[in-house]
Every structure is written in structure tokens, then in C-alpha cells.
Ligand SMILES: [Zn+2]
């Protein structure tokens with residue numbers, strides 16, 4: 001099966017997965033924005049079964065109850081999000097993919113938290129909060 005790969009800015013942390021994409025969205029929540037120092041974060045989800053860190057193991061930050069954010073301990077790149085409420089899944093930042101241009105976001109979550117100066121007219125579904 002073809003593997004999708006990605007890496008951090010310095011290249012120390014790398015990953016590969018072969019499972020399906022379970023999630024593809026922009027997240028406008030304040031936690032993701034702070035974590036990425038960007039106006040929006042872009043995620044893709046995949047089952048943990050089929051996913052592996054292939055280089056240096058990223059460091060973990062417990063950002064809120066039941067939520068772990070992974071990042072490169074060398075260059076600081078945010079790498080992934082894992083939460084108790086997404087059992088068996090890992091959410092990767094689409095911009096860390098080896099070929100980020102192949103990613104297709106499908107929706108926006110926490111759109112009500114978006115920054116007022118960040119304008120989007122992409123026609124995608126916009127959820128005020130989480131998608132569920
Ligand atoms: Zn790095």
C-alpha cells in the first residue's frame with residue numbers, strides 16, 4: 001500500500017501512514033491557532049493503526065484535558081494532535097506533509113472563533129464549533 005509521509009521543518013521528526021484519511025479540515029479554535037502561531041490550522045486524520053513516527057519521536061504537550069499535541073523538540077514544528085474523544089486516531093497538520101499540495105480540506109471547524117481579519121470564500125461547509 002502507498003504510504004503518505006511528512007516531516008517537520010528541520011527534518012528530525014518524520015512520519016508515514018497507509019490508512020485512510022478520516023478527517024480533513026481547517027480548525028479556527030484558539031488553541032490550534034496559538035499552537036501553530038498561525039491564523040488557522042489544517043488537519044488530516046488517520047487511524048493510529050497504520051501510522052508511525054519514522055524519525056525522532058516528537059515531544060508531547062498535554063494542552064488540555066485529554067488532548068496531546070506533538071511537536072519537534074529540535075525546531076518546534078507542531079506535528080500532531082491526539083485526543084481522548086478521537087479514539088484510535090491521530091490528526092496531523094496538513095502543512096507537514098511531504099506533498100501538502102495533494103491535501104484537500106473539506107470543511108471548517110470552530111469557524112465562530114476565526115480571526116476577523118482572516119477572510120475565506122472557499123464554499124466549504126463551516127461549522128461554528130466542532131463538526132459532531
Ligand atoms: Zn524539527
Ligand SMILES: [Zn+2]
Pocket residue numbers: 027028029030031032033041110
Ligand atoms: Zn483546533
